[in-house]
Amino acid sequence: MDGVIYRGNQLIPGANKFISGLREREIPYLFLTNNSQRTRRDVAHKLRKLGIEACEDDVFTCAMATARFLANQTPNGTAYVIGENGLVNALHRNGYTIADDDVDYVVVGEGRTLNFEMVERGVRLVEKGARLIATNMDTTCPTENGIRPGCGAIVSMIESATNRTAFSVGKPSPVMMRAARKQLGLRTDETIMVGDTMYTDILGGAQVSYRTVLVLSGHTTRAGISRFAYKPDLICDCVADIPEEFYLGEKHVTSDKLTTGSVEEVNA
Incomplete structure:
Protein backbone atom coordinates (compact mmCIF):
# COMPACT_ATOMS: atom_id res chain seq x y z
CA MET A 1 0.00 0.00 0.00
CA ASP A 2 2.92 2.35 0.66
CA GLY A 3 3.45 4.04 -2.70
CA VAL A 4 -0.04 3.15 -3.97
CA ILE A 5 -2.50 4.42 -1.35
CA TYR A 6 -0.17 6.49 0.83
CA ARG A 7 3.45 7.55 1.25
CA GLY A 8 4.46 7.22 4.89
CA ASN A 9 1.70 9.10 6.69
CA GLN A 10 0.48 11.09 3.68
CA LEU A 11 -2.44 9.96 1.54
CA ILE A 12 -1.65 9.92 -2.18
CA PRO A 13 -3.99 12.44 -3.86
CA GLY A 14 -7.08 10.77 -5.30
CA ALA A 15 -6.62 7.44 -3.49
CA ASN A 16 -9.65 7.98 -1.22
CA LYS A 17 -11.83 8.88 -4.19
CA PHE A 18 -10.68 5.75 -6.04
CA ILE A 19 -11.53 3.48 -3.09
CA SER A 20 -14.87 5.23 -2.57
CA GLY A 21 -15.67 4.61 -6.23
CA LEU A 22 -15.03 0.89 -5.83
CA ARG A 23 -17.33 0.80 -2.81
CA GLU A 24 -20.09 2.69 -4.60
CA ARG A 25 -19.96 0.26 -7.53
CA GLU A 26 -19.74 -2.75 -5.17
CA ILE A 27 -16.48 -3.85 -6.74
CA PRO A 28 -14.70 -6.20 -4.31
CA TYR A 29 -11.12 -5.34 -3.36
CA LEU A 30 -8.41 -6.02 -0.80
CA PHE A 31 -5.48 -4.01 0.48
CA LEU A 32 -2.47 -6.31 0.07
CA THR A 33 0.72 -5.70 1.99
CA ASN A 34 4.09 -7.42 2.33
CA ASN A 35 4.52 -5.81 5.75
CA SER A 36 4.13 -8.48 8.43
CA GLN A 37 4.68 -6.15 11.39
CA ARG A 38 1.13 -4.88 11.82
CA THR A 39 -2.06 -6.83 12.35
CA ARG A 40 -4.78 -6.21 9.80
CA ARG A 41 -6.71 -4.31 12.48
CA ASP A 42 -3.74 -1.96 12.84
CA VAL A 43 -3.53 -1.50 9.07
CA ALA A 44 -7.24 -0.71 8.84
CA HIS A 45 -6.86 1.82 11.66
CA LYS A 46 -4.09 3.62 9.77
CA LEU A 47 -6.21 3.75 6.62
CA ARG A 48 -9.13 5.25 8.53
CA LYS A 49 -6.85 7.90 10.04
CA LEU A 50 -5.82 8.84 6.51
CA GLY A 51 -9.47 9.22 5.48
CA ILE A 52 -10.15 5.87 3.82
CA GLU A 53 -13.04 3.76 5.06
CA ALA A 54 -11.59 0.37 5.96
CA CYS A 55 -12.14 -2.59 8.27
CA GLU A 56 -10.13 -5.73 9.07
CA ASP A 57 -11.77 -7.72 6.31
CA ASP A 58 -10.46 -5.25 3.71
CA VAL A 59 -6.83 -6.09 4.55
CA PHE A 60 -4.76 -9.10 3.50
CA THR A 61 -1.18 -9.30 4.81
CA CYS A 62 1.74 -11.56 4.03
CA ALA A 63 1.62 -12.64 7.69
CA MET A 64 -1.93 -13.92 7.13
CA ALA A 65 -0.92 -15.72 3.95
CA THR A 66 2.05 -17.30 5.72
CA ALA A 67 0.03 -18.44 8.74
CA ARG A 68 -2.71 -19.98 6.60
CA PHE A 69 -0.14 -21.76 4.43
CA LEU A 70 1.61 -23.26 7.47
CA ALA A 71 -1.69 -24.28 9.07
CA ASN A 72 -2.50 -26.18 5.88
CA GLN A 73 0.95 -27.78 5.69
CA THR A 74 1.31 -28.69 9.38
CA PRO A 75 -1.88 -28.11 11.38
CA ASN A 76 -1.40 -27.00 15.00
CA GLY A 77 2.35 -26.73 14.50
CA THR A 78 5.04 -24.80 16.31
CA ALA A 79 7.17 -21.89 15.12
CA TYR A 80 10.05 -19.75 16.25
CA VAL A 81 9.29 -16.22 15.07
CA ILE A 82 11.74 -13.53 14.06
CA GLY A 83 9.22 -10.74 13.64
CA GLU A 84 6.64 -8.64 15.40
CA ASN A 85 3.00 -8.61 16.55
CA GLY A 86 1.35 -8.88 13.15
CA LEU A 87 3.11 -12.17 12.40
CA VAL A 88 2.70 -13.65 15.88
CA ASN A 89 -0.99 -12.73 15.92
CA ALA A 90 -1.63 -14.32 12.52
CA LEU A 91 0.09 -17.57 13.57
CA HIS A 92 -1.88 -17.72 16.83
CA ARG A 93 -5.16 -17.19 14.96
CA ASN A 94 -4.31 -20.15 12.75
CA GLY A 95 -3.61 -22.58 15.59
CA TYR A 96 0.14 -22.19 15.90
CA THR A 97 2.17 -22.23 19.09
CA ILE A 98 5.18 -19.91 19.37
CA ALA A 99 8.21 -21.60 20.94
CA ASP A 100 11.98 -21.22 21.29
CA ASP A 101 13.12 -24.82 20.72
CA ASP A 102 12.17 -28.01 18.87
CA VAL A 103 9.89 -26.19 16.44
CA ASP A 104 8.47 -27.18 13.07
CA TYR A 105 9.35 -23.85 11.42
CA VAL A 106 11.51 -20.79 11.77
CA VAL A 107 9.35 -17.96 10.43
CA VAL A 108 11.03 -14.69 9.50
CA GLY A 109 9.32 -11.33 9.06
CA GLU A 110 10.59 -7.78 9.35
CA GLY A 111 10.67 -5.37 12.24
CA ARG A 112 12.47 -2.71 14.23
CA THR A 113 13.00 -4.73 17.42
CA LEU A 114 14.92 -7.68 15.99
CA ASN A 115 18.41 -8.48 17.26
CA PHE A 116 21.30 -10.73 16.34
CA GLU A 117 20.55 -13.18 19.14
CA MET A 118 17.24 -13.97 17.43
CA VAL A 119 19.05 -14.61 14.15
CA GLU A 120 21.55 -16.89 15.93
CA ARG A 121 18.75 -18.94 17.48
CA GLY A 122 17.05 -19.17 14.10
CA VAL A 123 20.24 -20.53 12.55
CA ARG A 124 20.58 -23.19 15.25
CA LEU A 125 16.95 -24.27 14.94
CA VAL A 126 17.22 -24.62 11.16
CA GLU A 127 20.41 -26.66 11.65
CA LYS A 128 18.41 -28.92 14.00
CA GLY A 129 15.77 -29.53 11.33
CA ALA A 130 13.26 -26.67 11.46
CA ARG A 131 12.05 -25.54 8.04
CA LEU A 132 12.80 -21.95 7.04
CA ILE A 133 9.91 -19.68 6.00
CA ALA A 134 9.99 -16.01 4.98
CA THR A 135 6.89 -13.84 4.95
CA ASN A 136 8.39 -12.08 1.93
CA MET A 137 11.73 -11.56 0.23
CA ASP A 138 11.73 -7.75 0.07
CA THR A 139 15.30 -6.70 0.85
CA THR A 140 14.31 -3.20 2.00
CA CYS A 141 11.37 -1.48 3.68
CA PRO A 142 10.56 2.17 2.90
CA THR A 143 10.34 4.60 5.80
CA GLU A 144 9.95 8.35 6.04
CA ASN A 145 13.67 8.56 6.85
CA GLY A 146 14.81 6.29 4.03
CA ILE A 147 15.08 2.52 3.65
CA ARG A 148 15.83 -0.07 6.31
CA PRO A 149 16.62 -3.81 5.95
CA GLY A 150 13.58 -5.86 5.01
CA CYS A 151 12.64 -9.49 5.57
CA GLY A 152 14.69 -10.65 2.59
CA ALA A 153 17.84 -9.10 4.02
CA ILE A 154 17.25 -10.69 7.43
CA VAL A 155 16.45 -14.17 6.15
CA SER A 156 19.46 -14.12 3.82
CA MET A 157 21.74 -14.28 6.88
CA ILE A 158 20.10 -17.52 7.97
CA GLU A 159 20.16 -18.90 4.43
CA SER A 160 23.87 -18.20 4.07
CA ALA A 161 24.74 -19.65 7.49
CA THR A 162 22.73 -22.85 7.05
CA ASN A 163 22.95 -23.36 3.29
CA ARG A 164 19.13 -23.66 3.28
CA THR A 165 16.76 -21.69 1.07
CA ALA A 166 13.73 -20.07 2.64
CA PHE A 167 10.27 -20.60 1.19
CA SER A 168 8.51 -17.26 0.79
CA VAL A 169 4.74 -16.87 0.91
CA GLY A 170 4.29 -13.11 0.35
CA LYS A 171 4.18 -11.19 -2.92
CA PRO A 172 5.08 -12.18 -5.61
CA SER A 173 4.36 -15.74 -4.46
CA PRO A 174 1.33 -17.33 -6.17
CA VAL A 175 0.39 -18.62 -2.70
CA MET A 176 -0.55 -15.13 -1.50
CA MET A 177 -1.93 -13.97 -4.84
CA ARG A 178 -4.34 -16.92 -5.16
CA ALA A 179 -5.35 -16.78 -1.48
CA ALA A 180 -6.33 -13.13 -1.83
CA ARG A 181 -8.34 -13.82 -5.00
CA LYS A 182 -10.19 -16.69 -3.34
CA GLN A 183 -11.03 -14.52 -0.35
CA LEU A 184 -12.62 -12.03 -2.75
CA GLY A 185 -14.55 -14.81 -4.47
CA LEU A 186 -13.31 -13.79 -7.93
Whole structure:
Protein backbone atom coordinates (compact mmCIF):
# COMPACT_ATOMS: atom_id res chain seq x y z
CA MET A 1 0.00 0.00 0.00
CA ASP A 2 2.92 2.35 0.66
CA GLY A 3 3.45 4.04 -2.70
CA VAL A 4 -0.04 3.15 -3.97
CA ILE A 5 -2.50 4.42 -1.35
CA TYR A 6 -0.17 6.49 0.83
CA ARG A 7 3.45 7.55 1.25
CA GLY A 8 4.46 7.22 4.89
CA ASN A 9 1.70 9.10 6.69
CA GLN A 10 0.48 11.09 3.68
CA LEU A 11 -2.44 9.96 1.54
CA ILE A 12 -1.65 9.92 -2.18
CA PRO A 13 -3.99 12.44 -3.86
CA GLY A 14 -7.08 10.77 -5.30
CA ALA A 15 -6.62 7.44 -3.49
CA ASN A 16 -9.65 7.98 -1.22
CA LYS A 17 -11.83 8.88 -4.19
CA PHE A 18 -10.68 5.75 -6.04
CA ILE A 19 -11.53 3.48 -3.09
CA SER A 20 -14.87 5.23 -2.57
CA GLY A 21 -15.67 4.61 -6.23
CA LEU A 22 -15.03 0.89 -5.83
CA ARG A 23 -17.33 0.80 -2.81
CA GLU A 24 -20.09 2.69 -4.60
CA ARG A 25 -19.96 0.26 -7.53
CA GLU A 26 -19.74 -2.75 -5.17
CA ILE A 27 -16.48 -3.85 -6.74
CA PRO A 28 -14.70 -6.20 -4.31
CA TYR A 29 -11.12 -5.34 -3.36
CA LEU A 30 -8.41 -6.02 -0.80
CA PHE A 31 -5.48 -4.01 0.48
CA LEU A 32 -2.47 -6.31 0.07
CA THR A 33 0.72 -5.70 1.99
CA ASN A 34 4.09 -7.42 2.33
CA ASN A 35 4.52 -5.81 5.75
CA SER A 36 4.13 -8.48 8.43
CA GLN A 37 4.68 -6.15 11.39
CA ARG A 38 1.13 -4.88 11.82
CA THR A 39 -2.06 -6.83 12.35
CA ARG A 40 -4.78 -6.21 9.80
CA ARG A 41 -6.71 -4.31 12.48
CA ASP A 42 -3.74 -1.96 12.84
CA VAL A 43 -3.53 -1.50 9.07
CA ALA A 44 -7.24 -0.71 8.84
CA HIS A 45 -6.86 1.82 11.66
CA LYS A 46 -4.09 3.62 9.77
CA LEU A 47 -6.21 3.75 6.62
CA ARG A 48 -9.13 5.25 8.53
CA LYS A 49 -6.85 7.90 10.04
CA LEU A 50 -5.82 8.84 6.51
CA GLY A 51 -9.47 9.22 5.48
CA ILE A 52 -10.15 5.87 3.82
CA GLU A 53 -13.04 3.76 5.06
CA ALA A 54 -11.59 0.37 5.96
CA CYS A 55 -12.14 -2.59 8.27
CA GLU A 56 -10.13 -5.73 9.07
CA ASP A 57 -11.77 -7.72 6.31
CA ASP A 58 -10.46 -5.25 3.71
CA VAL A 59 -6.83 -6.09 4.55
CA PHE A 60 -4.76 -9.10 3.50
CA THR A 61 -1.18 -9.30 4.81
CA CYS A 62 1.74 -11.56 4.03
CA ALA A 63 1.62 -12.64 7.69
CA MET A 64 -1.93 -13.92 7.13
CA ALA A 65 -0.92 -15.72 3.95
CA THR A 66 2.05 -17.30 5.72
CA ALA A 67 0.03 -18.44 8.74
CA ARG A 68 -2.71 -19.98 6.60
CA PHE A 69 -0.14 -21.76 4.43
CA LEU A 70 1.61 -23.26 7.47
CA ALA A 71 -1.69 -24.28 9.07
CA ASN A 72 -2.50 -26.18 5.88
CA GLN A 73 0.95 -27.78 5.69
CA THR A 74 1.31 -28.69 9.38
CA PRO A 75 -1.88 -28.11 11.38
CA ASN A 76 -1.40 -27.00 15.00
CA GLY A 77 2.35 -26.73 14.50
CA THR A 78 5.04 -24.80 16.31
CA ALA A 79 7.17 -21.89 15.12
CA TYR A 80 10.05 -19.75 16.25
CA VAL A 81 9.29 -16.22 15.07
CA ILE A 82 11.74 -13.53 14.06
CA GLY A 83 9.22 -10.74 13.64
CA GLU A 84 6.64 -8.64 15.40
CA ASN A 85 3.00 -8.61 16.55
CA GLY A 86 1.35 -8.88 13.15
CA LEU A 87 3.11 -12.17 12.40
CA VAL A 88 2.70 -13.65 15.88
CA ASN A 89 -0.99 -12.73 15.92
CA ALA A 90 -1.63 -14.32 12.52
CA LEU A 91 0.09 -17.57 13.57
CA HIS A 92 -1.88 -17.72 16.83
CA ARG A 93 -5.16 -17.19 14.96
CA ASN A 94 -4.31 -20.15 12.75
CA GLY A 95 -3.61 -22.58 15.59
CA TYR A 96 0.14 -22.19 15.90
CA THR A 97 2.17 -22.23 19.09
CA ILE A 98 5.18 -19.91 19.37
CA ALA A 99 8.21 -21.60 20.94
CA ASP A 100 11.98 -21.22 21.29
CA ASP A 101 13.12 -24.82 20.72
CA ASP A 102 12.17 -28.01 18.87
CA VAL A 103 9.89 -26.19 16.44
CA ASP A 104 8.47 -27.18 13.07
CA TYR A 105 9.35 -23.85 11.42
CA VAL A 106 11.51 -20.79 11.77
CA VAL A 107 9.35 -17.96 10.43
CA VAL A 108 11.03 -14.69 9.50
CA GLY A 109 9.32 -11.33 9.06
CA GLU A 110 10.59 -7.78 9.35
CA GLY A 111 10.67 -5.37 12.24
CA ARG A 112 12.47 -2.71 14.23
CA THR A 113 13.00 -4.73 17.42
CA LEU A 114 14.92 -7.68 15.99
CA ASN A 115 18.41 -8.48 17.26
CA PHE A 116 21.30 -10.73 16.34
CA GLU A 117 20.55 -13.18 19.14
CA MET A 118 17.24 -13.97 17.43
CA VAL A 119 19.05 -14.61 14.15
CA GLU A 120 21.55 -16.89 15.93
CA ARG A 121 18.75 -18.94 17.48
CA GLY A 122 17.05 -19.17 14.10
CA VAL A 123 20.24 -20.53 12.55
CA ARG A 124 20.58 -23.19 15.25
CA LEU A 125 16.95 -24.27 14.94
CA VAL A 126 17.22 -24.62 11.16
CA GLU A 127 20.41 -26.66 11.65
CA LYS A 128 18.41 -28.92 14.00
CA GLY A 129 15.77 -29.53 11.33
CA ALA A 130 13.26 -26.67 11.46
CA ARG A 131 12.05 -25.54 8.04
CA LEU A 132 12.80 -21.95 7.04
CA ILE A 133 9.91 -19.68 6.00
CA ALA A 134 9.99 -16.01 4.98
CA THR A 135 6.89 -13.84 4.95
CA ASN A 136 8.39 -12.08 1.93
CA MET A 137 11.73 -11.56 0.23
CA ASP A 138 11.73 -7.75 0.07
CA THR A 139 15.30 -6.70 0.85
CA THR A 140 14.31 -3.20 2.00
CA CYS A 141 11.37 -1.48 3.68
CA PRO A 142 10.56 2.17 2.90
CA THR A 143 10.34 4.60 5.80
CA GLU A 144 9.95 8.35 6.04
CA ASN A 145 13.67 8.56 6.85
CA GLY A 146 14.81 6.29 4.03
CA ILE A 147 15.08 2.52 3.65
CA ARG A 148 15.83 -0.07 6.31
CA PRO A 149 16.62 -3.81 5.95
CA GLY A 150 13.58 -5.86 5.01
CA CYS A 151 12.64 -9.49 5.57
CA GLY A 152 14.69 -10.65 2.59
CA ALA A 153 17.84 -9.10 4.02
CA ILE A 154 17.25 -10.69 7.43
CA VAL A 155 16.45 -14.17 6.15
CA SER A 156 19.46 -14.12 3.82
CA MET A 157 21.74 -14.28 6.88
CA ILE A 158 20.10 -17.52 7.97
CA GLU A 159 20.16 -18.90 4.43
CA SER A 160 23.87 -18.20 4.07
CA ALA A 161 24.74 -19.65 7.49
CA THR A 162 22.73 -22.85 7.05
CA ASN A 163 22.95 -23.36 3.29
CA ARG A 164 19.13 -23.66 3.28
CA THR A 165 16.76 -21.69 1.07
CA ALA A 166 13.73 -20.07 2.64
CA PHE A 167 10.27 -20.60 1.19
CA SER A 168 8.51 -17.26 0.79
CA VAL A 169 4.74 -16.87 0.91
CA GLY A 170 4.29 -13.11 0.35
CA LYS A 171 4.18 -11.19 -2.92
CA PRO A 172 5.08 -12.18 -5.61
CA SER A 173 4.36 -15.74 -4.46
CA PRO A 174 1.33 -17.33 -6.17
CA VAL A 175 0.39 -18.62 -2.70
CA MET A 176 -0.55 -15.13 -1.50
CA MET A 177 -1.93 -13.97 -4.84
CA ARG A 178 -4.34 -16.92 -5.16
CA ALA A 179 -5.35 -16.78 -1.48
CA ALA A 180 -6.33 -13.13 -1.83
CA ARG A 181 -8.34 -13.82 -5.00
CA LYS A 182 -10.19 -16.69 -3.34
CA GLN A 183 -11.03 -14.52 -0.35
CA LEU A 184 -12.62 -12.03 -2.75
CA GLY A 185 -14.55 -14.81 -4.47
CA LEU A 186 -13.31 -13.79 -7.93
CA ARG A 187 -12.19 -15.69 -11.00
CA THR A 188 -8.71 -15.18 -12.40
CA ASP A 189 -10.03 -13.18 -15.37
CA GLU A 190 -11.92 -10.86 -12.99
CA THR A 191 -8.90 -9.98 -10.89
CA ILE A 192 -6.64 -6.93 -11.26
CA MET A 193 -3.43 -6.38 -9.31
CA VAL A 194 -2.53 -2.73 -8.74
CA GLY A 195 0.93 -1.94 -7.39
CA ASP A 196 3.97 0.29 -7.52
CA THR A 197 6.69 -2.36 -7.63
CA MET A 198 7.58 -4.44 -10.67
CA TYR A 199 9.32 -7.34 -8.90
CA THR A 200 6.57 -7.98 -6.35
CA ASP A 201 3.19 -6.54 -7.38
CA ILE A 202 3.40 -6.80 -11.16
CA LEU A 203 5.40 -10.04 -11.22
CA GLY A 204 2.99 -11.60 -8.73
CA GLY A 205 -0.02 -10.65 -10.84
CA ALA A 206 1.61 -11.78 -14.08
CA GLN A 207 2.53 -15.19 -12.66
CA VAL A 208 -1.11 -16.03 -11.96
CA SER A 209 -2.54 -14.34 -15.08
CA TYR A 210 -4.21 -11.37 -13.39
CA ARG A 211 -4.41 -8.09 -15.25
CA THR A 212 -1.90 -5.66 -13.78
CA VAL A 213 -1.67 -1.90 -13.27
CA LEU A 214 1.62 -0.24 -12.39
CA VAL A 215 1.31 3.12 -10.64
CA LEU A 216 4.29 5.48 -10.67
CA SER A 217 3.51 7.00 -7.26
CA GLY A 218 5.91 4.71 -5.41
CA HIS A 219 9.07 2.70 -6.11
CA THR A 220 9.13 2.39 -9.89
CA THR A 221 10.00 5.00 -12.50
CA ARG A 222 8.90 4.86 -16.12
CA ALA A 223 12.53 4.53 -17.21
CA GLY A 224 13.05 1.47 -15.01
CA ILE A 225 10.24 -0.62 -16.49
CA SER A 226 12.24 -1.72 -19.54
CA ARG A 227 14.71 -3.62 -17.35
CA PHE A 228 12.13 -6.32 -16.69
CA ALA A 229 11.20 -9.19 -19.02
CA TYR A 230 7.51 -8.82 -18.12
CA LYS A 231 5.31 -5.74 -18.19
CA PRO A 232 2.04 -4.43 -16.75
CA ASP A 233 -1.14 -4.15 -18.78
CA LEU A 234 -1.53 -0.50 -17.82
CA ILE A 235 0.76 2.22 -16.46
CA CYS A 236 -0.68 5.21 -14.56
CA ASP A 237 0.77 8.02 -12.51
CA CYS A 238 -1.46 7.04 -9.56
CA VAL A 239 -4.62 5.07 -8.75
CA ALA A 240 -6.77 8.15 -9.40
CA ASP A 241 -5.76 7.93 -13.08
CA ILE A 242 -6.91 4.35 -13.65
CA PRO A 243 -9.68 4.57 -16.28
CA GLU A 244 -13.02 3.21 -15.09
CA GLU A 245 -13.32 1.14 -18.26
CA PHE A 246 -10.34 -0.92 -17.16
CA TYR A 247 -12.07 -2.32 -14.09
CA LEU A 248 -15.75 -2.05 -15.01
CA GLY A 249 -15.70 -5.05 -17.31
CA GLU A 250 -14.92 -3.45 -20.66
CA LYS A 251 -12.54 -5.50 -22.81
CA HIS A 252 -10.52 -2.51 -23.94
CA VAL A 253 -9.75 0.91 -22.58
CA THR A 254 -10.86 3.51 -25.08
CA SER A 255 -8.07 5.26 -26.92
CA ASP A 256 -9.09 8.74 -25.76
CA LYS A 257 -8.47 7.63 -22.18
CA LEU A 258 -4.94 6.64 -23.10
CA THR A 259 -3.70 9.75 -24.84
CA THR A 260 -3.02 11.71 -21.65
CA GLY A 261 0.39 11.68 -20.05
CA SER A 262 -0.90 9.90 -16.95
CA VAL A 263 -2.15 6.66 -18.48
CA GLU A 264 -0.44 4.27 -20.83
CA GLU A 265 -1.80 0.99 -22.19
CA VAL A 266 1.02 -1.51 -22.72
CA ASN A 267 0.58 -3.44 -25.94
CA ALA A 268 1.53 -7.09 -26.12
